[in-house]
Amino acid sequence: MNIVDLSLRLTLLDMVLRPVGDRTVRPLTLAFAALGLLIPGQLRSKFIWLPLAFLTGLRVFLDWPLPDNHAYLLFYWCLAVTIALFSRDSERCLAFNGKTLIGLAFAFALLWKAFLSGDFMDGRFFSITMLTDPRFEAFTGSVLSLDDYEMDSLTLFVEQHIDGELPARGLDIPILPSRLHLVSEILTYWTVLIEGAVAILFLIPSMAAVSRLRDVSLILFCVTTYSVATVEGFGWLLIAMGVSQSGERSKSIRYLYVAAFLLILVYSYLPMFR
């Protein structure tokens, strides 16, 4: 399959598997994505992608400033696909946008994590997230080996409603498991390393040697990140965008992208990853 077709198909599949938007936008995005996938010859139809670009943009506009990063990136990508379909050289236009959008998204993510956030590099963010975010529940349970009571008391402690400071005396501070700090540090440094690698490799000019590393770094990011944080929609979108810039010649990379897409799908259904 041609890389443009594969990229578009994976994008539509992402929107069918995890429909986006509220009660007004969601049925329409789902319908257009399903039509593009199911009706022969409609995969590259402007009548599918123009409404999808409009609807994903409308969703960001209506929900602003609350939408997830994923929502913005999906809008930019649908817009890029629409522009590419009107263009004379769709493949080149899509590859440029796929490569640059991924590079910039990761560069801004790295800027926030490594330089602007006050609680990421010291591991606090992952410690708190592992204890409170339901998307990390399965991972936290498996690496910290805590019983329900210990886990609940830690979660309640960090989630308590505080206005100002807790009283210094008589405070019952739970003992943090030693592994929590270690795992948080590993996650922190791995995240910065892999996101930094993706940002740099996708933003530097194309060269044959770099191109292969670029795809491998993105696939590695997806298969490691989405085994811990179950945000499948974002992972699938990155894979669809990654495919667009992977080049026609390297079939093996295309298979790896598809395998990563399926692996994230498997993650979302296996209880140990949920």
Next chain:
Amino acid sequence: MIKHLCSKACLRCIPVLLLTVVALTQLYLAHSYGLSPWSGGGFGMFSTSDAPRRRHVHAYSISPGVRREIVIPDYLRDTALRAAALPTETYLTRLAAELSKIPSPEHGAACSIIIQVWKTEYDPAALIPSGSVVRSLEVPLEGN
């Protein structure tokens, strides 16, 4: 004609330019107006525990001699969440205006409503939480 326009580099770059402009605007709003790094399209999600849903909002009705906390009803949850994510005067005033419509138990109308947006921070070693005000605004009510 459209094909010709779309082949031009400038049109090809629209998604990339949009991403850059939105992300830079988000940086500015986070720095100047207390926008949560998770919000606004700047790719700051999963970079800090200061997410909009981890912030909380307090509202107080002020009338002569009385300061009473208003419980924010469920139907204003979305308005309150937007105010928590981006505590600008516009969003805080919008929430105050909605809250002023709730009947108060005091005699006479309230003079103003105070909206406070709080965030939770954590001690680096023991993860002890503490709350600090991101923004507080007193909104005078018309006719008082």
